[in-house]
Amino acid sequence: MTETGSFGGxxxxLNEPLSHFTFTQTGGPADLLALPTxxxxxxxxLAEARAQALPVTVIGNASNLIVKDGGIRGLVILLTxxxxxxxxGTQLIAEAGARLIDVTEVAYQAGxxxxxFAAGIPGSIGGAVFxxxxxxxxEICDVLASAEVLTRDGQLKTYSNEDMQFAYRHSLVQDTGDIVLRATFALTRQPRPxxxxxxxxxNSLRASKQxxxxxxxxxxxxxxAGHFVGPMIQQSGLQGHIIGGAQISEKHAGFIVNLGGATASDYLAMIHYVQEHVAAKFGVALHPEVRIIGSDVAKG
Incomplete structure (x- = not known):
């Protein structure tokens, strides 16, 4: 870790490289990084950031995230x-930084x-709800009963499943900027075996394919709609393609892996390369599922 300072007590x-936390092992520094408990x-x-007029970025387990090489200005809150x-009873309540892998194990132990379905997903509860x-x-929307959030102006709210306006890889908090603090899931009794x-x-399917x-x-x-990403990338002749340290995975063309020394710019260049070639061959626009945040330019 880099040097530390005080922020609102x-x-x-300070200037902590986010590559230490992202699953791609890429990303520039956060001006300020806090790990609340x-x-x-x-x-x-959040109150101190408002007082200082600083932008706030919230990150979970950083598993489905690309932080640009210029890093992130202001305050980054990491909820891990x-x-x-x-x-x-049959409800499970998990804080935002809990890993899905761990939460599914708790659910199993409780019967x-x-x-x-989420047993092998490496993300956090907050990111999964987001x-x-x-x-x-x-999908998370199948089992979520409610989510407790903190609005950017400091209000605690509880959203029901319906309030969350879930859609494919989308929820209300993507639009509002609310910070997911914890989630309550409505589960069912099942035999542990x-x-x-x-x-x-x-987990076996994931290990064999990813x-x-x-x-x-x-x-x-x-x-x-109506297409599968991996086969389109394969049929475009892109599987195995390398830009810098990033490669379209030879095991699953829907993944971009870091062979060693990749930068966020390598990842972004590869994303654009795939989008261009798939659009040219199939007339299909691919949109990132991965969240891309941060600045293209390092702090001056």
Whole structure:
């Protein structure tokens, strides 16, 4: 970690490279990086940022994220220390920084089914709610009962599933900028062996199809209606293509992996390269599923 300072009475890291946290192992520095451990600390950080008129960026597990090489101005709040998970009957309540992988294990131990589809997704609860994450026929919107959020002006709110306006890889908080603090899931009682079998099945599928042995940001593009991204990239002759340290995975063409030394600019160049070639061959516009944030230019 870089040197630390004080921000609203809380410790923050100064000019911390975000490549230390992203799954692509790329990304420039955050001016200020805070790792709060409670809702109160998030409120405190947000209040101080408002007082100083600083922009605020919130990051979860940084698994489906590209931070540009210029880094992020202002305050970055990383929620990975807010990891509490509890069960209350058939409800499971998880804080925003809890990893889906860990949360699905808690659900299994409690004999609660419905989250097995997420067993191998590397993201956090907050990020999963933010983007309505899904895999193998399941989505967060299928099981979310409510989400507790903090608005940018400091108000605590609770949104129901309906309030969240879920759609494919979309939720209300993408539009409002509200910070997801915790989520409550409505699950069902299931025999533990049945839950474990489903989790093992999905994890086996993931291991057989996805390039888990290299850093990546997961699935890069949203699935266009009536098409599959990987086959289109393959049929465009792009699989294995390399730009800088980034490569279209030879195992799954829908992934871009870091072979070593890749930059965020390499990733962005590859995304644009794929978009151009697939549009030329199929007339299909590919839109990133991965969240792309930050500045193209380093802090002066």
């Amino acid at each position: 809380l410790s923050v890291h 409670s809702v109160g600390e998030v409120q405190q950080l 220390k807010m990891t509490g998970v509890t069960c209350d 609660l089914g419905g989250l097995a 983007m309505n994450a899904g895999a193998y026929g399941g 049945q839950i474990r079998a489903a989790m093992d099945h999905f 390039p888990l042995d290299y850093p990546s940001c997961g699935s890069v593009f949203k699935r266009p």
